[in-house]
Amino acid sequence: MTRHHSSTSFALSRRQLLAGIGAGSFALAVGTGGRLALAQELADKAADAASLFEPNAFIRIDTDGQVTVVSSYLEMGQGTFTGLATLAADELDADPAQVRVEAAPADASRYTNPFLASIGFAVQGTGGSSAMAGAWNQMRQAAAGARAMLLSAAARDWDVDAAELSVEAGRIRHAASGREDGFGAFVATATTLTVPRQVTVKDPSEFRLIGGHFPRVDVPAKVNGSAIYTQDIKLDNMLVAVIAHPPRLWSTVRSVDAAAALEIPGVQYVVEVPAGAAYQGGVAVLARNTWVAAQGRDALDIDWDESLGLTTSTAQIFERYRALAEQPGNVSVEKGTILDKVPEGGHVIEATFEQPFLAHAAMEPMNCVVHIREDGVEVWNGEQWHTADQGAIAAAMGIEPGQVTINQLYAGGSFGRRANPFSDYVLEALAIARAAREQGHTGPVKMVWLREDDTQALQYRPATVHKVRLVLRSDGEIGSLQWRAVGQSFFPVPEGGTDALLVEGASDFAYRTGALLVDQHLANDQRLPVQWMRSVGHTHTNVVGETIIDEAARLVGRDAYEYRYDLLSDHPRQQATLKLAADKAGWGTPLAPGADGDRRARGIAVRESFGTVVAQVAELTLHADGSYTVDRVVCAVDCGYAINPDIVKAQMEGGIGFGLSFLRQEITLEDGQIQQSNFHDYPVLRMNAMPVTEVHIVPSGEAPTGVGEPGVPPIGPAVLNALAALIGSYARTLPLGDSVSLT
Amino acid sequence: MIDLTINGRAVQFDGDPEMPLLWFLRDEAGMTGTKFGCGIAMCGACTVQVDGEPVRSCQTPVGSVTGQDITTIEAAEQDRIGAALQAAWVENQVPQCGYCQSGQIMQAMALLAETIEPTDADIDAAMSGNICRCATYSRIRAAIHRAAETLRA
Numbered sequence: 001m002t003r004h005h006s007s008t009s010f011a012l013s014r015r016q017l018l019a020g021i022g023a024g025s026f027a028l029a030v031g032t033g034g035r036l037a038l039a040q041e042l043a044d045k046a047a048d049a050a051s052l053f054e055p056n057a058f059i060r061i062d063t064d065g066q067v068t069v070v071s072s073y074l075e076m077g078q079g080t081f082t083g084l085a086t087l088a089a090d091e092l093d094a095d096p097a098q099v100r101v102e103a104a105p106a107d108a109s110r111y112t113n114p115f116l117a118s119i120g121f122a123v124q125g126t127g128g129s130s131a132m133a134g135a136w137n138q139m140r141q142a143a144a145g146a147r148a149m150l151l152s153a154a155a156r157d158w159d160v161d162a163a164e165l166s167v168e169a170g171r172i173r174h175a176a177s178g179r180e181d182g183f184g185a186f187v188a189t190a191t192t193l194t195v196p197r198q199v200t201v202k203d204p205s206e207f208r209l210i211g212g213h214f215p216r217v218d219v220p221a222k223v224n225g226s227a228i229y230t231q232d233i234k235l236d237n238m239l240v241a242v243i244a245h246p247p248r249l250w251s252t253v254r255s256v257d258a259a260a261a262l263e264i265p266g267v268q269y270v271v272e273v274p275a276g277a278a279y280q281g282g283v284a285v286l287a288r289n290t291w292v293a294a295q296g297r298d299a300l301d302i303d304w305d306e307s308l309g310l311t312t313s314t315a316q317i318f319e320r321y322r323a324l325a326e327q328p329g330n331v332s333v334e335k336g337t338i339l340d341k342v343p344e345g346g347h348v349i350e351a352t353f354e355q356p357f358l359a360h361a362a363m364e365p366m367n368c369v370v371h372i373r374e375d376g377v378e379v380w381n382g383e384q385w386h387t388a389d390q391g392a393i394a395a396a397m398g399i400e401p402g403q404v405t406i407n408q409l410y411a412g413g414s415f416g417r418r419a420n421p422f423s424d425y426v427l428e429a430l431a432i433a434r435a436a437r438e439q440g441h442t443g444p445v446k447m448v449w450l451r452e453d454d455t456q457a458l459q460y461r462p463a464t465v466h467k468v469r470l471v472l473r474s475d476g477e478i479g480s481l482q483w484r485a486v487g488q489s490f491f492p493v494p495e496g497g498t499d500a501l502l503v504e505g506a507s508d509f510a511y512r513t514g515a516l517l518v519d520q521h522l523a524n525d526q527r528l529p530v531q532w533m534r535s536v537g538h539t540h541t542n543v544v545g546e547t548i549i550d551e552a553a554r555l556v557g558r559d560a561y562e563y564r565y566d567l568l569s570d571h572p573r574q575q576a577t578l579k580l581a582a583d584k585a586g587w588g589t590p591l592a593p594g595a596d597g598d599r600r601a602r603g604i605a606v607r608e609s610f611g612t613v614v615a616q617v618a619e620l621t622l623h624a625d626g627s628y629t630v631d632r633v634v635c636a637v638d639c640g641y642a643i644n645p646d647i648v649k650a651q652m653e654g655g656i657g658f659g660l661s662f663l664r665q666e667i668t669l670e671d672g673q674i675q676q677s678n679f680h681d682y683p684v685l686r687m688n689a690m691p692v693t694e695v696h697i698v699p700s701g702e703a704p705t706g707v708g709e710p711g712v713p714p715i716g717p718a719v720l721n722a723l724a725a726l727i728g729s730y731a732r733t734l735p736l737g738d739s740v741s742l743t
Numbered sequence: 744m745i746d747l748t749i750n751g752r753a754v755q756f757d758g759d760p761e762m763p764l765l766w767f768l769r770d771e772a773g774m775t776g777t778k779f780g781c782g783i784a785m786c787g788a789c790t791v792q793v794d795g796e797p798v799r800s801c802q803t804p805v806g807s808v809t810g811q812d813i814t815t816i817e818a819a820e821q822d823r824i825g826a827a828l829q830a831a832w833v834e835n836q837v838p839q840c841g842y843c844q845s846g847q848i849m850q851a852m853a854l855l856a857e858t859i860e861p862t863d864a865d866i867d868a869a870m871s872g873n874i875c876r877c878a879t880y881s882r883i884r885a886a887i888h889r890a891a892e893t894l895r896a
């Protein structure tokens with residue numbers, strides 16, 4: 001049976017079909033110039049294809065029939081490799097078992113992320129929960145083009161009409177003649193064919209794999225220890241570097257006595273590393289292995305010059321933020337007239353929220369392998385910000401980006417950390433490698449941050465103070481909302497400018513509101529580099545927005561779910577997702593009672609982020625001593641067409657766990673020194689605190705949106721709202737800690 | 744010279760006996776399945792088995808385990824329980840980033856060796872020392888139950 005032609009067809013540009021990577025690869029790919037071509041030929045031609053804003057979806061099929069899907073995105077746990085494989089395999093009608101995924105090199109000419117480019121970051125990078133949204137059309141088009149060419153090749157080889165051919169599980173069949181063969185058999189002929197100008201992708205009704213269960217491509221290697229992360233790289237003549245950062249931030253090295261370190265067998269070099277704009281530098285010890293390097297680092301006797309060191313404390317930062325929150329800021333959005341007076345029969349909520357700095361604490365601490373050679377630099381890294389890091393290295397070395405080769409690896413988590421806007425840890429690794437090279441080390445250098453180094457090396461989710469004033473009319477409608485955010489911007493903005501990410505979720509406040517005024521103060525003068533973390537501004541704005549709306553419902557005597565539903569009248573997707581979560585959670589029905597002295601309640605929250613809507617209902621038990629347990633979370637998600645439903649669920653589960661950690665975490669500074677160092681004082685959620693989770697996907701035929709981040713924002717406020725249902729007041733300051741005061 | 748038995752193989756090391764087993768495995772023996780997460784016995788990523796007991800290899804001097812049987816994730820599949828757990832991990836699609844999972848499986852192996860039918864409370868007690876920042880905990884729990892079930896069958 002031939003494939004139905006759907007109405008969805010796309011004109012393909014030459015670049016869109018451009019494909020192929022892999023030095024010395026015998027494999028063939030859908031290439032430029034209308035022919036399948038050798039990888040090197042493609043790579044050469046790719047160099048002329050100049051576009052920074054369109055990605056290329058890559059497919060390669062070899063004579064054994066193996067399909068290689070090239071991912072320009074990092075696999076850090078979010079399942080993108082599998083998503084790409086699913087799209088390609090379905091469109092090709094391949095057998096999932098014949099598909100493999102390969103990481104793309106860093107190459108801005110071919111792999112710039114279109115979504116990130118559209119919001120001002122023209123890099124090849126992974127972020128904004130954008131991979132599957134971007135790949136939805138491009139990967140399917142690339143695969144459909146490849147399939148069409150294989151069919152043409154089979155028709156030619158067998159001298160039959162292509163329309164009489166069918167494809168199933170990677171085999172092409174001609175029913176009338178009974179002929180059948182795998183993709184690999186047609187590669188040779190396909191190389192001689194012209195790329196079709198127009199390809200047709202499947203209608204969703206024809207999907208065989210998309211929307212079903214496609215086993216994760218990375219799982220087999222992740223259950224037997226064979227998956228390779230940066231931490232696992234060992235190269236010939238490689239040394240491991242462990243660095244001493246200044247205990248008081250931004251202090252510099254006055255002198256170092258390295259004698260004791262150099263006496264340790266296996267220690268080879270001790271190098272001073274000057275600070276960069278976003279990394280601290282210090283003194284690094286290079287040794288044959290990590291343990292010896294760490295021993296050497298600890299044996300250093302460093303005299304730090306603290307004259308430039310930071311003396312700030314978090315308490316001072318918050319004090320300053322609170323003061324700024326009293327002053328009008330730079331306006332992000334203003335519509336309607338703010339009500340100064342509370343209308344007759346109405347209410348007002350005035351509240352100030354404080355949320356701390358947070359460390360990403362990925363399971364794999366930051367690290368990077370750098371080899372400086374005569375002709376360029378080679379890097380081995382789990383790269384989330386590929387071409388930005390490539391460009392930063394090139395700039396630091398005074399070479400061309402093309403001279404910086406990046407070997408992409410799995411990342412042991414990242415949560416945004418490996419997409420540092422300033423390439424901090426990558427540049428520190430480079431600086432160490434340069435210093436070692438000056439001393440005569442010609443081999444690669446693996447910089448390893450131990451957990452303490454990772455926790456204390458800045459780049460935190462910024463701390464914020466939010467001040468809100470919400471005026472309710474007597475009929476329960478929101479008369480006006482004033483919302484002021486104070487904090488550092490996630491990304492540098494010009495003096496006097498505003499940061500859209502700092503107020504995302506506030507400036508687009510979804511609830512029906514008479515008037516809205518959102519302004520902000522940026523405290524970017526602090527020498528505390530910060531960066532995005534999984535779900536970015538929503539990590540803090542949703543705590544504010546979803547608890548004040550809950551409080552508003554309470555003040556006007558409405559049910560927390562029904563009130564939200566009503567005020568979301570302009571956002572039917574949010575309404576539907578909220579309803580699904582509420583229905584599945586049994587919202588409004590009594591909860592099973594807890595043990596003696598326990599009190600139980602539900603809390604609800606919703607948030608659209610990165611185009612995906614997530615609603616969550618948390619069931620909470622408050623124990624007599626003030627400690628609390630989140631027992632169960634029911635989650636509903638609308639992410640458009642769910643390419644891999646099981647991965648969608650996994651990302652919601654993971655987002656819930658990640659967001660629950662916020663209830664107990666904070667990074668604090670005392671006199672310029674970070675107070676936390678490892679998991680004993682920077683707690684993360686553990687098995688015994690993980691709630692039972694239940695994820696429901698809203699059926700949708702819309703184009704997919706991302707799921708890596710949107711599971712995070714609702715959980716914090718859902719828990720705080722459940723708590724408020726029991727104790728009558730809303731927490732405004734995080735972390736909450738292990739227990740709440742009941743007096 | 745330190746004599747070690749790793750996954751049934753005799754291995755010798757002539758370095759510092761104080762070096763944690765973790766770094767010996769990873770940097771010297773080339774067995775990188777055992778992961779570094781914290782270095783202070785707070786995360787479980789480095790879990791291996793020594794004579795069938797789960798230990799944090801980041802806190803285990805290599806000189807302290809001479810003559811004992813060391814089992815790492817690389818040999819888990821040769822163990823009946825380890826193989827059952829790996830199969831259940833695949834069936835439940837547990838890993839996300841995967842970085843913690845070697846330690847999770849090695850810890851779960853010890854649990855199932857002791858307790859053939861663990862309750863949720865048993866799992867919490869045995870597994871709460873193993874952090875998963877991707878929060879795959881629900882699936883780990885389900886996979887342990889599943890492996891236990893297949894082992895009892």
Ligand code: FES
Pocket residue numbers: 778779780781782783784785786787788789790799800801802
């Ligand atoms: S690395 Fe050993 S417990 Fe964390």
Ligand code: FES
Pocket residue numbers: 077363412413838839840841842843844874875876877878879
């Ligand atoms: S799977 Fe990422 S830390 Fe567990």
